[in-house]
Amino acid sequence: MSAESAIGRVAVVSGAGSGIGRAVAVALATDGVHVGCLDRDADAAAATAALLPDATPLVADVRDAAAVAGAVDALAAATGRVDVAVACAGIEIHGTTHELDLEVFQRIQDVNVAGSLHLARAAARHMAAGGDGGRIVLIGSVNSQVALAGQVSYATSKGAVLMLGRALAVDLAPDAITVNVVGPGVTDTPMxxxxxxxxxxxxxxxxxxxxxxxxxxxxxxxxxxxxxxxAASYVTGAYLPVDGGWLAHG
Ligand SMILES: NC(=O)c1ccc[n+]([C@@H]2O[C@H](COP(=O)([O-])OP(=O)(O)OC[C@H]3O[C@@H](n4cnc5c(N)ncnc54)[C@H](O)[C@@H]3O)[C@@H](O)[C@H]2O)c1
Structure with a gap:
Protein backbone atom coordinates (compact mmCIF):
# COMPACT_ATOMS: atom_id res chain seq x y z
CA MET A 1 0.00 0.00 0.00
CA SER A 2 1.50 3.40 -0.89
CA ALA A 3 1.78 6.46 1.36
CA GLU A 4 -0.67 8.13 -1.04
CA SER A 5 -3.37 5.59 -0.20
CA ALA A 6 -5.87 6.39 2.56
CA ILE A 7 -6.18 2.70 3.47
CA GLY A 8 -3.54 0.47 5.00
CA ARG A 9 -1.27 3.21 6.23
CA VAL A 10 0.76 2.75 9.42
CA ALA A 11 1.71 5.50 11.87
CA VAL A 12 3.83 5.78 14.97
CA VAL A 13 2.84 8.46 17.49
CA SER A 14 5.06 9.29 20.46
CA GLY A 15 3.47 10.64 23.62
CA ALA A 16 0.37 8.71 22.57
CA GLY A 17 -0.53 7.94 26.17
CA SER A 18 -1.96 11.37 26.95
CA GLY A 19 -3.27 14.69 25.72
CA ILE A 20 -2.40 15.72 22.17
CA GLY A 21 -0.68 12.40 21.36
CA ARG A 22 -3.75 10.41 22.38
CA ALA A 23 -5.98 12.71 20.31
CA VAL A 24 -3.66 12.33 17.31
CA ALA A 25 -3.80 8.54 17.66
CA VAL A 26 -7.61 8.71 17.68
CA ALA A 27 -7.73 11.06 14.67
CA LEU A 28 -5.38 8.89 12.61
CA ALA A 29 -7.30 5.74 13.53
CA THR A 30 -10.50 7.47 12.39
CA ASP A 31 -8.77 7.94 9.02
CA GLY A 32 -8.17 4.19 8.87
CA VAL A 33 -4.52 4.27 9.91
CA HIS A 34 -2.96 1.53 12.05
CA VAL A 35 -1.36 3.41 14.95
CA GLY A 36 1.70 2.43 16.95
CA CYS A 37 1.01 4.16 20.27
CA LEU A 38 4.43 4.89 21.77
CA ASP A 39 4.91 6.24 25.28
CA ARG A 40 7.36 5.80 28.13
CA ASP A 41 4.31 5.00 30.29
CA ALA A 42 3.37 1.44 29.29
CA ASP A 43 -0.10 1.57 30.89
CA ALA A 44 -0.91 4.85 29.13
CA ALA A 45 0.26 3.51 25.75
CA ALA A 46 -1.88 0.40 26.25
CA ALA A 47 -4.90 2.49 27.32
CA THR A 48 -4.74 4.56 24.12
CA ALA A 49 -4.24 1.48 21.94
CA ALA A 50 -7.29 -0.08 23.59
CA LEU A 51 -9.40 2.88 22.42
CA LEU A 52 -8.55 2.19 18.77
CA PRO A 53 -9.78 -0.47 16.36
CA ASP A 54 -6.29 -1.18 14.96
CA ALA A 55 -3.30 -0.27 17.09
CA THR A 56 -0.07 -1.51 18.64
CA PRO A 57 1.14 -0.25 22.04
CA LEU A 58 4.87 0.55 22.07
CA VAL A 59 6.99 1.41 25.10
CA ALA A 60 10.12 3.57 24.85
CA ASP A 61 11.65 6.66 26.36
CA VAL A 62 12.18 8.99 23.38
CA ARG A 63 15.53 10.10 24.86
CA ASP A 64 16.84 6.60 24.13
CA ALA A 65 17.51 6.47 20.37
CA ALA A 66 18.07 2.71 20.34
CA ALA A 67 14.85 2.03 22.26
CA VAL A 68 12.85 4.24 19.88
CA ALA A 69 14.41 2.55 16.84
CA GLY A 70 13.65 -0.85 18.36
CA ALA A 71 10.00 0.07 18.90
CA VAL A 72 9.60 1.46 15.38
CA ASP A 73 11.37 -1.59 13.92
CA ALA A 74 8.96 -3.86 15.83
CA LEU A 75 5.99 -1.92 14.44
CA ALA A 76 7.37 -2.20 10.90
CA ALA A 77 8.03 -5.92 11.35
CA ALA A 78 4.46 -6.48 12.54
CA THR A 79 2.72 -4.33 9.90
CA GLY A 80 5.13 -4.36 6.96
CA ARG A 81 5.51 -0.57 6.71
CA VAL A 82 5.71 2.85 8.37
CA ASP A 83 4.03 5.77 6.56
CA VAL A 84 3.54 8.41 9.26
CA ALA A 85 5.41 9.54 12.38
CA VAL A 86 4.09 12.15 14.81
CA ALA A 87 6.36 13.29 17.65
CA CYS A 88 4.06 14.38 20.48
CA ALA A 89 6.14 13.29 23.49
CA GLY A 90 7.18 16.41 25.35
CA ILE A 91 7.69 17.96 28.76
CA GLU A 92 7.44 21.51 30.09
CA ILE A 93 9.15 22.62 33.29
CA HIS A 94 9.31 26.29 34.18
CA GLY A 95 12.36 28.09 35.53
CA THR A 96 13.65 31.62 35.17
CA THR A 97 17.12 32.43 33.88
CA HIS A 98 18.53 32.87 37.39
CA GLU A 99 16.78 29.91 38.95
CA LEU A 100 16.65 27.20 36.30
CA ASP A 101 18.32 23.89 37.00
CA LEU A 102 20.79 23.04 34.21
CA GLU A 103 20.00 19.33 34.53
CA VAL A 104 16.35 20.17 33.89
CA PHE A 105 17.31 22.42 30.95
CA GLN A 106 19.18 19.49 29.39
CA ARG A 107 16.37 17.02 30.09
CA ILE A 108 13.88 19.25 28.28
CA GLN A 109 16.16 19.47 25.21
CA ASP A 110 16.71 15.69 25.35
CA VAL A 111 12.98 14.87 25.39
CA ASN A 112 11.58 17.64 23.19
CA VAL A 113 14.36 18.03 20.62
CA ALA A 114 16.47 14.86 20.57
CA GLY A 115 13.35 12.75 21.22
CA SER A 116 11.67 14.23 18.13
CA LEU A 117 14.79 13.54 16.07
CA HIS A 118 15.01 9.95 17.33
CA LEU A 119 11.42 9.21 16.30
CA ALA A 120 11.70 10.98 12.95
CA ARG A 121 14.95 9.25 12.08
CA ALA A 122 13.77 5.77 13.07
CA ALA A 123 10.58 6.19 11.02
CA ALA A 124 12.29 7.85 8.05
CA ARG A 125 14.58 4.84 7.65
CA HIS A 126 11.54 2.62 7.02
CA MET A 127 9.82 5.23 4.85
CA ALA A 128 12.90 5.58 2.65
CA ALA A 129 13.38 1.82 2.40
CA GLY A 130 9.70 1.35 1.51
CA GLY A 131 10.08 3.72 -1.43
CA ASP A 132 6.59 5.26 -1.07
CA GLY A 133 7.54 8.42 0.81
CA GLY A 134 6.03 9.36 4.14
CA ARG A 135 4.74 12.03 6.48
CA ILE A 136 6.47 13.29 9.63
CA VAL A 137 4.83 15.83 11.92
CA LEU A 138 6.62 17.42 14.87
CA ILE A 139 4.84 19.24 17.68
CA GLY A 140 6.24 22.68 18.37
CA SER A 141 4.30 25.33 20.26
CA VAL A 142 3.49 29.01 20.14
CA ASN A 143 6.74 28.99 22.12
CA SER A 144 8.54 27.99 18.92
CA GLN A 145 8.06 31.68 18.07
CA VAL A 146 7.45 33.62 21.29
CA ALA A 147 8.59 33.26 24.91
CA LEU A 148 6.84 33.85 28.20
CA ALA A 149 8.67 34.55 31.47
CA GLY A 150 10.13 31.41 33.05
CA GLN A 151 10.25 29.48 29.77
CA VAL A 152 13.96 29.61 28.92
CA SER A 153 14.32 25.83 28.73
CA TYR A 154 10.97 25.07 27.10
CA ALA A 155 10.98 27.92 24.55
CA THR A 156 14.56 27.05 23.57
CA SER A 157 13.48 23.46 22.94
CA LYS A 158 10.42 24.46 20.92
CA GLY A 159 12.40 26.91 18.80
CA ALA A 160 14.78 24.04 18.07
CA VAL A 161 11.88 21.74 17.16
CA LEU A 162 10.75 24.30 14.55
CA MET A 163 14.21 24.36 12.95
CA LEU A 164 14.57 20.60 13.28
CA GLY A 165 11.39 20.23 11.24
CA ARG A 166 12.66 22.53 8.51
CA ALA A 167 16.07 20.84 8.36
CA LEU A 168 14.51 17.37 8.20
CA ALA A 169 12.13 18.56 5.48
CA VAL A 170 15.04 19.61 3.30
CA ASP A 171 17.08 16.48 4.04
CA LEU A 172 14.27 13.97 3.52
CA ALA A 173 12.64 15.56 0.46
CA PRO A 174 14.60 13.32 -1.97
CA ASP A 175 12.82 10.35 -0.37
CA ALA A 176 9.40 12.07 -0.81
CA ILE A 177 9.08 12.32 2.96
CA THR A 178 7.33 15.51 4.08
CA VAL A 179 8.12 17.05 7.47
CA ASN A 180 5.99 19.76 9.07
CA VAL A 181 5.64 21.36 12.50
CA VAL A 182 2.33 22.04 14.21
CA GLY A 183 2.38 24.80 16.82
CA PRO A 184 -0.36 24.38 19.40
CA GLY A 185 -1.41 27.21 21.64
CA VAL A 186 -2.81 26.55 25.11
CA THR A 187 -4.42 23.11 24.91
CA ASP A 188 -6.49 21.42 27.56
CA THR A 189 -4.30 18.43 28.51
CA PRO A 190 -2.64 17.15 31.70
CA MET A 191 0.44 19.25 30.76
CA ALA A 231 -3.91 15.37 0.74
CA ALA A 232 -0.86 17.18 2.17
CA SER A 233 1.53 15.78 -0.43
CA TYR A 234 3.00 19.19 -1.42
CA VAL A 235 3.27 20.69 2.08
CA THR A 236 6.71 20.34 3.61
CA GLY A 237 8.92 22.46 5.86
CA ALA A 238 5.83 24.36 7.03
CA TYR A 239 4.91 25.63 10.48
CA LEU A 240 1.17 25.50 11.13
CA PRO A 241 0.03 27.43 14.21
CA VAL A 242 -3.11 26.00 15.81
CA ASP A 243 -3.32 28.59 18.53
CA GLY A 244 -6.67 30.38 18.44
CA GLY A 245 -4.95 33.38 16.88
CA TRP A 246 -2.28 33.89 19.58
CA LEU A 247 0.57 34.60 17.15
CA ALA A 248 -1.61 36.83 14.98
CA HIS A 249 -2.47 38.91 18.03
CA GLY A 250 1.15 39.24 19.21
N1 LIG B 1 -0.87 21.29 26.33
C1 LIG B 1 -0.48 22.44 25.80
O1 LIG B 1 -1.01 23.53 26.14
C2 LIG B 1 0.60 22.45 24.73
C3 LIG B 1 0.81 23.65 24.02
C4 LIG B 1 1.79 23.70 23.05
C5 LIG B 1 2.54 22.56 22.78
N2 LIG B 1 2.32 21.41 23.48
C6 LIG B 1 3.16 20.26 23.15
O2 LIG B 1 2.36 19.18 22.76
C7 LIG B 1 3.04 17.95 23.07
C8 LIG B 1 2.09 17.06 23.86
O3 LIG B 1 1.77 17.72 25.07
P1 LIG B 1 0.48 17.35 25.93
O4 LIG B 1 -0.12 18.60 26.36
O5 LIG B 1 -0.32 16.32 25.24
O6 LIG B 1 1.21 16.70 27.21
P2 LIG B 1 0.83 15.48 28.15
O7 LIG B 1 1.68 15.64 29.35
O8 LIG B 1 -0.64 15.37 28.28
O9 LIG B 1 1.33 14.21 27.31
C9 LIG B 1 2.69 14.00 27.04
C10 LIG B 1 2.91 12.49 26.83
O10 LIG B 1 4.28 12.32 26.48
C11 LIG B 1 4.81 11.23 27.23
N3 LIG B 1 6.24 11.44 27.43
C12 LIG B 1 6.84 12.45 28.14
N4 LIG B 1 8.15 12.27 28.15
C13 LIG B 1 8.40 11.15 27.41
C14 LIG B 1 9.57 10.45 27.06
N5 LIG B 1 10.77 10.85 27.50
N6 LIG B 1 9.47 9.35 26.29
C15 LIG B 1 8.25 8.92 25.86
N7 LIG B 1 7.11 9.52 26.19
C16 LIG B 1 7.18 10.63 26.95
C17 LIG B 1 4.05 11.27 28.55
O11 LIG B 1 4.11 9.99 29.22
C18 LIG B 1 2.65 11.66 28.08
O12 LIG B 1 1.89 10.50 27.75
C19 LIG B 1 4.31 18.36 23.83
O13 LIG B 1 5.38 18.41 22.93
C20 LIG B 1 3.98 19.75 24.31
O14 LIG B 1 5.14 20.50 24.51
C21 LIG B 1 1.36 21.33 24.44
Whole structure:
Protein backbone atom coordinates (compact mmCIF):
# COMPACT_ATOMS: atom_id res chain seq x y z
CA MET A 1 0.00 0.00 0.00
CA SER A 2 1.50 3.40 -0.89
CA ALA A 3 1.78 6.46 1.36
CA GLU A 4 -0.67 8.13 -1.04
CA SER A 5 -3.37 5.59 -0.20
CA ALA A 6 -5.87 6.39 2.56
CA ILE A 7 -6.18 2.70 3.47
CA GLY A 8 -3.54 0.47 5.00
CA ARG A 9 -1.27 3.21 6.23
CA VAL A 10 0.76 2.75 9.42
CA ALA A 11 1.71 5.50 11.87
CA VAL A 12 3.83 5.78 14.97
CA VAL A 13 2.84 8.46 17.49
CA SER A 14 5.06 9.29 20.46
CA GLY A 15 3.47 10.64 23.62
CA ALA A 16 0.37 8.71 22.57
CA GLY A 17 -0.53 7.94 26.17
CA SER A 18 -1.96 11.37 26.95
CA GLY A 19 -3.27 14.69 25.72
CA ILE A 20 -2.40 15.72 22.17
CA GLY A 21 -0.68 12.40 21.36
CA ARG A 22 -3.75 10.41 22.38
CA ALA A 23 -5.98 12.71 20.31
CA VAL A 24 -3.66 12.33 17.31
CA ALA A 25 -3.80 8.54 17.66
CA VAL A 26 -7.61 8.71 17.68
CA ALA A 27 -7.73 11.06 14.67
CA LEU A 28 -5.38 8.89 12.61
CA ALA A 29 -7.30 5.74 13.53
CA THR A 30 -10.50 7.47 12.39
CA ASP A 31 -8.77 7.94 9.02
CA GLY A 32 -8.17 4.19 8.87
CA VAL A 33 -4.52 4.27 9.91
CA HIS A 34 -2.96 1.53 12.05
CA VAL A 35 -1.36 3.41 14.95
CA GLY A 36 1.70 2.43 16.95
CA CYS A 37 1.01 4.16 20.27
CA LEU A 38 4.43 4.89 21.77
CA ASP A 39 4.91 6.24 25.28
CA ARG A 40 7.36 5.80 28.13
CA ASP A 41 4.31 5.00 30.29
CA ALA A 42 3.37 1.44 29.29
CA ASP A 43 -0.10 1.57 30.89
CA ALA A 44 -0.91 4.85 29.13
CA ALA A 45 0.26 3.51 25.75
CA ALA A 46 -1.88 0.40 26.25
CA ALA A 47 -4.90 2.49 27.32
CA THR A 48 -4.74 4.56 24.12
CA ALA A 49 -4.24 1.48 21.94
CA ALA A 50 -7.29 -0.08 23.59
CA LEU A 51 -9.40 2.88 22.42
CA LEU A 52 -8.55 2.19 18.77
CA PRO A 53 -9.78 -0.47 16.36
CA ASP A 54 -6.29 -1.18 14.96
CA ALA A 55 -3.30 -0.27 17.09
CA THR A 56 -0.07 -1.51 18.64
CA PRO A 57 1.14 -0.25 22.04
CA LEU A 58 4.87 0.55 22.07
CA VAL A 59 6.99 1.41 25.10
CA ALA A 60 10.12 3.57 24.85
CA ASP A 61 11.65 6.66 26.36
CA VAL A 62 12.18 8.99 23.38
CA ARG A 63 15.53 10.10 24.86
CA ASP A 64 16.84 6.60 24.13
CA ALA A 65 17.51 6.47 20.37
CA ALA A 66 18.07 2.71 20.34
CA ALA A 67 14.85 2.03 22.26
CA VAL A 68 12.85 4.24 19.88
CA ALA A 69 14.41 2.55 16.84
CA GLY A 70 13.65 -0.85 18.36
CA ALA A 71 10.00 0.07 18.90
CA VAL A 72 9.60 1.46 15.38
CA ASP A 73 11.37 -1.59 13.92
CA ALA A 74 8.96 -3.86 15.83
CA LEU A 75 5.99 -1.92 14.44
CA ALA A 76 7.37 -2.20 10.90
CA ALA A 77 8.03 -5.92 11.35
CA ALA A 78 4.46 -6.48 12.54
CA THR A 79 2.72 -4.33 9.90
CA GLY A 80 5.13 -4.36 6.96
CA ARG A 81 5.51 -0.57 6.71
CA VAL A 82 5.71 2.85 8.37
CA ASP A 83 4.03 5.77 6.56
CA VAL A 84 3.54 8.41 9.26
CA ALA A 85 5.41 9.54 12.38
CA VAL A 86 4.09 12.15 14.81
CA ALA A 87 6.36 13.29 17.65
CA CYS A 88 4.06 14.38 20.48
CA ALA A 89 6.14 13.29 23.49
CA GLY A 90 7.18 16.41 25.35
CA ILE A 91 7.69 17.96 28.76
CA GLU A 92 7.44 21.51 30.09
CA ILE A 93 9.15 22.62 33.29
CA HIS A 94 9.31 26.29 34.18
CA GLY A 95 12.36 28.09 35.53
CA THR A 96 13.65 31.62 35.17
CA THR A 97 17.12 32.43 33.88
CA HIS A 98 18.53 32.87 37.39
CA GLU A 99 16.78 29.91 38.95
CA LEU A 100 16.65 27.20 36.30
CA ASP A 101 18.32 23.89 37.00
CA LEU A 102 20.79 23.04 34.21
CA GLU A 103 20.00 19.33 34.53
CA VAL A 104 16.35 20.17 33.89
CA PHE A 105 17.31 22.42 30.95
CA GLN A 106 19.18 19.49 29.39
CA ARG A 107 16.37 17.02 30.09
CA ILE A 108 13.88 19.25 28.28
CA GLN A 109 16.16 19.47 25.21
CA ASP A 110 16.71 15.69 25.35
CA VAL A 111 12.98 14.87 25.39
CA ASN A 112 11.58 17.64 23.19
CA VAL A 113 14.36 18.03 20.62
CA ALA A 114 16.47 14.86 20.57
CA GLY A 115 13.35 12.75 21.22
CA SER A 116 11.67 14.23 18.13
CA LEU A 117 14.79 13.54 16.07
CA HIS A 118 15.01 9.95 17.33
CA LEU A 119 11.42 9.21 16.30
CA ALA A 120 11.70 10.98 12.95
CA ARG A 121 14.95 9.25 12.08
CA ALA A 122 13.77 5.77 13.07
CA ALA A 123 10.58 6.19 11.02
CA ALA A 124 12.29 7.85 8.05
CA ARG A 125 14.58 4.84 7.65
CA HIS A 126 11.54 2.62 7.02
CA MET A 127 9.82 5.23 4.85
CA ALA A 128 12.90 5.58 2.65
CA ALA A 129 13.38 1.82 2.40
CA GLY A 130 9.70 1.35 1.51
CA GLY A 131 10.08 3.72 -1.43
CA ASP A 132 6.59 5.26 -1.07
CA GLY A 133 7.54 8.42 0.81
CA GLY A 134 6.03 9.36 4.14
CA ARG A 135 4.74 12.03 6.48
CA ILE A 136 6.47 13.29 9.63
CA VAL A 137 4.83 15.83 11.92
CA LEU A 138 6.62 17.42 14.87
CA ILE A 139 4.84 19.24 17.68
CA GLY A 140 6.24 22.68 18.37
CA SER A 141 4.30 25.33 20.26
CA VAL A 142 3.49 29.01 20.14
CA ASN A 143 6.74 28.99 22.12
CA SER A 144 8.54 27.99 18.92
CA GLN A 145 8.06 31.68 18.07
CA VAL A 146 7.45 33.62 21.29
CA ALA A 147 8.59 33.26 24.91
CA LEU A 148 6.84 33.85 28.20
CA ALA A 149 8.67 34.55 31.47
CA GLY A 150 10.13 31.41 33.05
CA GLN A 151 10.25 29.48 29.77
CA VAL A 152 13.96 29.61 28.92
CA SER A 153 14.32 25.83 28.73
CA TYR A 154 10.97 25.07 27.10
CA ALA A 155 10.98 27.92 24.55
CA THR A 156 14.56 27.05 23.57
CA SER A 157 13.48 23.46 22.94
CA LYS A 158 10.42 24.46 20.92
CA GLY A 159 12.40 26.91 18.80
CA ALA A 160 14.78 24.04 18.07
CA VAL A 161 11.88 21.74 17.16
CA LEU A 162 10.75 24.30 14.55
CA MET A 163 14.21 24.36 12.95
CA LEU A 164 14.57 20.60 13.28
CA GLY A 165 11.39 20.23 11.24
CA ARG A 166 12.66 22.53 8.51
CA ALA A 167 16.07 20.84 8.36
CA LEU A 168 14.51 17.37 8.20
CA ALA A 169 12.13 18.56 5.48
CA VAL A 170 15.04 19.61 3.30
CA ASP A 171 17.08 16.48 4.04
CA LEU A 172 14.27 13.97 3.52
CA ALA A 173 12.64 15.56 0.46
CA PRO A 174 14.60 13.32 -1.97
CA ASP A 175 12.82 10.35 -0.37
CA ALA A 176 9.40 12.07 -0.81
CA ILE A 177 9.08 12.32 2.96
CA THR A 178 7.33 15.51 4.08
CA VAL A 179 8.12 17.05 7.47
CA ASN A 180 5.99 19.76 9.07
CA VAL A 181 5.64 21.36 12.50
CA VAL A 182 2.33 22.04 14.21
CA GLY A 183 2.38 24.80 16.82
CA PRO A 184 -0.36 24.38 19.40
CA GLY A 185 -1.41 27.21 21.64
CA VAL A 186 -2.81 26.55 25.11
CA THR A 187 -4.42 23.11 24.91
CA ASP A 188 -6.49 21.42 27.56
CA THR A 189 -4.30 18.43 28.51
CA PRO A 190 -2.64 17.15 31.70
CA MET A 191 0.44 19.25 30.76
CA UNK A 192 -1.50 22.52 30.98
CA UNK A 193 -3.87 21.49 33.78
CA UNK A 194 -1.96 23.33 36.52
CA UNK A 195 -1.76 26.57 34.49
CA UNK A 196 -5.44 26.39 33.54
CA UNK A 197 -6.44 25.64 37.15
CA UNK A 198 -4.60 28.75 38.42
CA UNK A 199 -7.22 31.47 37.83
CA UNK A 200 -4.75 34.33 37.51
CA UNK A 201 -2.33 32.50 35.20
CA UNK A 202 -5.18 31.04 33.19
CA UNK A 203 -6.69 34.50 32.64
CA UNK A 204 -3.29 35.90 31.57
CA UNK A 205 -3.00 33.11 28.98
CA UNK A 206 -6.58 33.42 27.73
CA UNK A 207 -6.15 37.19 27.34
CA UNK A 208 -3.54 36.45 24.66
CA UNK A 209 -5.89 34.26 22.63
CA UNK A 210 -8.28 36.01 20.23
CA UNK A 211 -10.62 32.99 20.30
CA UNK A 212 -10.63 33.39 24.09
CA UNK A 213 -10.35 29.73 25.06
CA UNK A 214 -7.95 26.81 25.25
CA UNK A 215 -7.93 24.27 22.42
CA UNK A 216 -9.41 20.84 22.77
CA UNK A 217 -6.66 18.27 21.92
CA UNK A 218 -8.86 17.05 19.04
CA UNK A 219 -8.49 20.49 17.40
CA UNK A 220 -4.70 20.08 17.33
CA UNK A 221 -5.05 16.49 16.15
CA UNK A 222 -7.22 17.56 13.19
CA UNK A 223 -4.38 19.73 11.86
CA UNK A 224 -1.87 16.91 12.41
CA UNK A 225 -4.14 14.43 10.63
CA UNK A 226 -4.28 16.73 7.59
CA UNK A 227 -0.48 17.04 7.44
CA UNK A 228 -0.21 13.24 7.85
CA UNK A 229 -2.70 12.59 5.04
CA UNK A 230 -2.24 11.97 1.32
CA ALA A 231 -3.91 15.37 0.74
CA ALA A 232 -0.86 17.18 2.17
CA SER A 233 1.53 15.78 -0.43
CA TYR A 234 3.00 19.19 -1.42
CA VAL A 235 3.27 20.69 2.08
CA THR A 236 6.71 20.34 3.61
CA GLY A 237 8.92 22.46 5.86
CA ALA A 238 5.83 24.36 7.03
CA TYR A 239 4.91 25.63 10.48
CA LEU A 240 1.17 25.50 11.13
CA PRO A 241 0.03 27.43 14.21
CA VAL A 242 -3.11 26.00 15.81
CA ASP A 243 -3.32 28.59 18.53
CA GLY A 244 -6.67 30.38 18.44
CA GLY A 245 -4.95 33.38 16.88
CA TRP A 246 -2.28 33.89 19.58
CA LEU A 247 0.57 34.60 17.15
CA ALA A 248 -1.61 36.83 14.98
CA HIS A 249 -2.47 38.91 18.03
CA GLY A 250 1.15 39.24 19.21
N1 LIG B 1 -0.87 21.29 26.33
C1 LIG B 1 -0.48 22.44 25.80
O1 LIG B 1 -1.01 23.53 26.14
C2 LIG B 1 0.60 22.45 24.73
C3 LIG B 1 0.81 23.65 24.02
C4 LIG B 1 1.79 23.70 23.05
C5 LIG B 1 2.54 22.56 22.78
N2 LIG B 1 2.32 21.41 23.48
C6 LIG B 1 3.16 20.26 23.15
O2 LIG B 1 2.36 19.18 22.76
C7 LIG B 1 3.04 17.95 23.07
C8 LIG B 1 2.09 17.06 23.86
O3 LIG B 1 1.77 17.72 25.07
P1 LIG B 1 0.48 17.35 25.93
O4 LIG B 1 -0.12 18.60 26.36
O5 LIG B 1 -0.32 16.32 25.24
O6 LIG B 1 1.21 16.70 27.21
P2 LIG B 1 0.83 15.48 28.15
O7 LIG B 1 1.68 15.64 29.35
O8 LIG B 1 -0.64 15.37 28.28
O9 LIG B 1 1.33 14.21 27.31
C9 LIG B 1 2.69 14.00 27.04
C10 LIG B 1 2.91 12.49 26.83
O10 LIG B 1 4.28 12.32 26.48
C11 LIG B 1 4.81 11.23 27.23
N3 LIG B 1 6.24 11.44 27.43
C12 LIG B 1 6.84 12.45 28.14
N4 LIG B 1 8.15 12.27 28.15
C13 LIG B 1 8.40 11.15 27.41
C14 LIG B 1 9.57 10.45 27.06
N5 LIG B 1 10.77 10.85 27.50
N6 LIG B 1 9.47 9.35 26.29
C15 LIG B 1 8.25 8.92 25.86
N7 LIG B 1 7.11 9.52 26.19
C16 LIG B 1 7.18 10.63 26.95
C17 LIG B 1 4.05 11.27 28.55
O11 LIG B 1 4.11 9.99 29.22
C18 LIG B 1 2.65 11.66 28.08
O12 LIG B 1 1.89 10.50 27.75
C19 LIG B 1 4.31 18.36 23.83
O13 LIG B 1 5.38 18.41 22.93
C20 LIG B 1 3.98 19.75 24.31
O14 LIG B 1 5.14 20.50 24.51
C21 LIG B 1 1.36 21.33 24.44
Missing amino acids: SAASLADRERSQRLLDRIPLGRAADPAEIAAAVAFLASP
